[in-house]
Amino acid sequence: MTERATTARLIEVFSAIQGEGPIVGTRQLFVRFAQCDLRCDYCDSDRTWLAPDTCEIEQTPGARDFVTEPNPVALAQLLAWVQRLDRPNLHDSISLTGGEPLLHSPFLQQFLPAIKQVCALPIYLETGGHRPQQLEPLLPWIDWVGMDLKLPSVSGETHWAAHEQMLRLCVAAQKWVFVKAIVSEATTLADLTRSAELVAAIDPHLVYVMQPVSPLPAPIKPDRQPPQPPIPAQVLQWQQHLKQWLPQTIVIPQTHKAIGQL
Numbered sequence: 516m517t518e519r520a521t522t523a524r525l526i527e528v529f530s531a532i533q534g535e536g537p538i539v540g541t542r543q544l545f546v547r548f549a550q551c552d553l554r555c556d557y558c559d560s561d562r563t564w565l566a567p568d569t570c571e572i573e574q575t576p577g578a579r580d581f582v583t584e585p586n587p588v589a590l591a592q593l594l595a596w597v598q599r600l601d602r603p604n605l606h607d608s609i610s611l612t613g614g615e616p617l618l619h620s621p622f623l624q625q626f627l628p629a630i631k632q633v634c635a636l637p638i639y640l641e642t643g644g645h646r647p648q649q650l651e652p653l654l655p656w657i658d659w660v661g662m663d664l665k666l667p668s669v670s671g672e673t674h675w676a677a678h679e680q681m682l683r684l685c686v687a688a689q690k691w692v693f694v695k696a697i698v699s700e701a702t703t704l705a706d707l708t709r710s711a712e713l714v715a716a717i718d719p720h721l722v723y724v725m726q727p728v729s730p731l732p733a734p735i736k737p738d739r740q741p742p743q744p745p746i747p748a749q750v751l752q753w754q755q756h757l758k759q760w761l762p763q764t765i766v767i768p769q770t771h772k773a774i775g776q777l
């Protein structure tokens with residue numbers, strides 16, 4: 516998927532407020548990588564699925580003064596862009612997001628040690644949770660991991676074994692890791708139970724984020740209707756169910772869309 520270890524295709528680099536998960540509300544320097552090998556039914560980032568010829572680079576943090584640059588991007592170039600956005604006392608971490616950032620593992624094996632030399636921010640990886648082999652060599656440089664747990668009844672994707680392997684790797688490496696499961700009206704109790712048992716068997720103190728799906732403006736797959744949000748009573752019941760295994764089950768919707776933020 517990567518062209519060479521020293522280049523990567525990007526979607527955008529910009530500064531924004533984190534809209535999902537337990538560090539919601541913090542300020543992030545986002546590096547959004549192109550390409551994803553999954554096709555989740557609820558995906559709101561399908562523009563990342565392919566490998567574009569250009570990417571959008573914010574010049575001033577939060578100003579949305581994007582400049583279009585050619586892909587693929589060289590490692591030294593990305594280092595320079597991140598350093599330009601890294602202003603004192605502004606960001607809480609660098610978020611590696613996508614798409615699926617782990618498709619760029621060879622590039623990240625070069626980029627992460629280099630950025631750690633020049634930038635003190637923690638590295639926060641947001642991943643679909645299905646590529647543990649690609650994560651393992653990166654763990655020495657990653658501080659936080661937000662791992663999606665793809666419930667088959669909602670996402671159309673099934674990756675139980677890979678999720679378990681990735682979570683075990685993160686816990687063994689003593690990384691701060693949480694799991695995030697998107698839920699919709701189609702979520703089954705069997706999926707929720709299996710996910711809770713999987714996580715609790717590794718560490719019952721991990722944070723499990725239930726994220727009610729945000730409605731999509733249009734279907735992303737011609738043959739599938741986009742998932743609809745669950746009703747509040749369902750969410751209450753599911754949280755109670757999950758807390759039997761995982762006391763730190765919390766419900767956090769996407770907040771960046773509520774405030775109209777990119």
Ligand code: SF4
Pocket residue numbers: 551552553554555557558559560561563613614615643
């Ligand atoms: S893993 Fe993320 S980017 Fe990839 S299809 Fe699923 S929701 Fe979209």
